[in-house]
Amino acid sequence: MHKMLLAVGKGSGSFEVWTADISSSKFDKACLYDAHDCVVTGLAWAFDGCCLYSCGQENCVRAWVLHGSALCEVSIPSNTPGLRSSNDLPNVFVSCLGVAASPGNIALAMVRNVDGDSLDPMYEGRLQKAVVEFLWIGGQQKDILSPSSSDFTSEAFLGFSANELNCWESDILWYLTKYENLDNPLVVWDIVAALLAFKQSAPKYMDRILVKWLSVTFLGSYKGLSIGEVLKCIPENFSKITSRQLHLLNIICRRVILSDVKAEEINCKVNLGGSAAAKAEHLTLWIELLFSSEKELRERLVGFSLATFINRFSDSTTTFSRPGFWYPVGVEQMELWIALNHDRVRDQLKVLASEVRKHERRLQSSEYGVEEQCIYCSESVTFDSPEVAHCHCSNSTDETVQIYQMARCAVSMQVCPAIPLWFCKCCCRRASKLPPETLFTLPGYPLDFKSLTESSVKEIPSKPLCPFCGIPLQRLQPDFLLSPSPV
Ligand SMILES: [Zn+2]
Ligand SMILES: [Zn+2]
Ligand SMILES: [Zn+2]
Structure with missing residues (x-):
């Protein structure tokens, strides 16, 4: 990639997007958006420059997708894969001080400033000046023109639209394959959290995502095998698998699939066959x-x-x-x-x-x-x-x-x-x-x-x-x- 995108926030509330040619160090202004009423406090690219999140001092966060050389605003996904986190501080934010995407672009973190007057001055008011709020963006729509890709067949459930589920699936798969590149450090807390949430709320959906990933990574391609068949076939191919992929597999096994089993019990193979958990499918x-x-x-x-x-x-x-x-x-x-x-x-x-x-x-x-x-x-x-x-x-x-x-x-x-x-x-x-x-x-x-x-x-x-x-x-x-x- 010889082109790079650069977003520059301004005090006026607008931000500019510049394209930079790495080889010639030439910068070109691509567009300007009046996005916020106050100072732009944060800008974060996600999904390899496909999406831009902006936030402003007036407490507003907006999502943009790149379409050609222009940005179009899209809505931030509102649905969450798991239980909605308990909100200790409802509607007390007065401004947004910054925004950042998680390593795998599955979550968005925002620093929000708290309105001191709405808090108990003896307790929260003394401790909390600002909080970090997390939002899932795994279901972020990234194409304006073709909102649904045809090769997916998700049915809507849990309040997710079929399109959102397809986005979640392709985001997670995209993210998992990104880790094959050793330049990307193995930081996977966001994917683990997302998969755990889906495991709770939609185990079949999680299985489907993992079967696709396992098939493509460890068996060469996705041929519609069942999860049981896939799990049995994989070890035959281990000789050809990179250490990095084995590491990622181990993390997913332990942190997502076996998250209810104690690590020491797994390591020493204690009672694994007999425990109630092990009787569960697969x-x-x-x-x-x-x-x-x-x-x-x-x-x-x-x-x-x-x-x-x-x-x-x-x-x-x-x-x-x-x-x-x-x-x-x-x-x-x-x-x-x-x-x-x-x-x-x-x-x-x-x-x-x-x-x-x-x-x-x-x-x-x-x-x-x-x-x-x-x-x-x-x-x-x-x-x-x-x-x-x-x-x-x-x-x-x-x-x-x-x-x-x-x-x-x-x-x-x-x-x-x-x-x-x-x-x-x-x-x-x-x-x-x-x-x-x-x-x-x-x-x-x-x-x-x-x-x-x-x-x-x-x-x-x-x-x-x-x-x-x-x-x-x-x-x-x-x-x-x-x-x-x-x-
Ligand atoms: Zn999409
Ligand atoms: Zn370890
Ligand atoms: Zn001794």
Whole structure:
């Protein structure tokens, strides 16, 4: 794209739209609109420059769609996919101070100034000067001339027009495919919120959107398969799927489909088959899908780690852990994991693991091969799960025996210290070691991990990301240090 649109708000209440030619840095004024009575306080483009939202000091927000080189006003969708949020402050806004579209253009945020006189001066009046108001814009009409696209067959429900539902569907699908581009950070709170709302109010509609997305992304095209068929077919294609798409799939599985199941129960596969929730239609298929997707990522991470280990060893000119380079931790645990899943992991991993063992035999006096210890009683613990470790700690003073569960690091599979460094808000895993950046950019399952690790030079991760969800990890802090959640 060599053309860029620029909207400039003015004190008079009008705004101008300029087109900018990036290559020649030439600016042309396209049009001018007298949109507001007072100062234009905010302008936000959405849907790749298709829509413009403007707001003014007089407390008015307007939506515009681009038609050729002119803007036409459209109405902002008034319907919401879920329950209308309780409005604590009805009609107390006096002006609009700014407007911004959410990362996926599914919601609009507006900063609104509150009329101090209409609030209780002792309570709200002292605290609230301005509030942020959210509006769904997923159903935004973007074409004036052809309001309904013909290949959709939505029936109106929940007060949505068929056209609005089609817009929601195409917006969500457009948004999900945008994330295939690694330049777009994986910020998905708005799509998750919208899908959750539809899951509550119109589960069939949500299923239909997800089937289309899953079919196109993971099976190549949408052929009208049922959700059950689609969910079963997807894992066969995982080798060809980018890590980014697996991450997005995992987030949708956990945050939307399995939002009622505790992350720890999913990770440790506790009672999943028997719980009431799992009996619901297709839920077990979704859980299986999540497990296979996470196993695919685990195989990529383990393969990359083992190959890096071998490459560093074969290269006698470098010391093992060079500063500035990512190096694997937990090679021993990874070998144990491969042994534990011998029938389910690919052959390349087994070959890498046997090569690692040869190197380890030569290396007697290293940190490798050290037995893991319980972080409470220092007894040795065995490896029976990549997620957790158990110890039957014996307390010598009163002879009671307690079973302690310790989290294993999501990256190294080693037992985490009592306070591990990182925490993932999506899968609730902990990590004390960060994954290599390459994991997040893989276009598929690598045919040859060793040549891959040779070619990837700079490997110190610049951002702490969860290896399974692809979103930023959070620093684990005691609860009292965390600020209370916003209202
Ligand atoms: Zn539309
Ligand atoms: Zn113990
Ligand atoms: Zn995670």
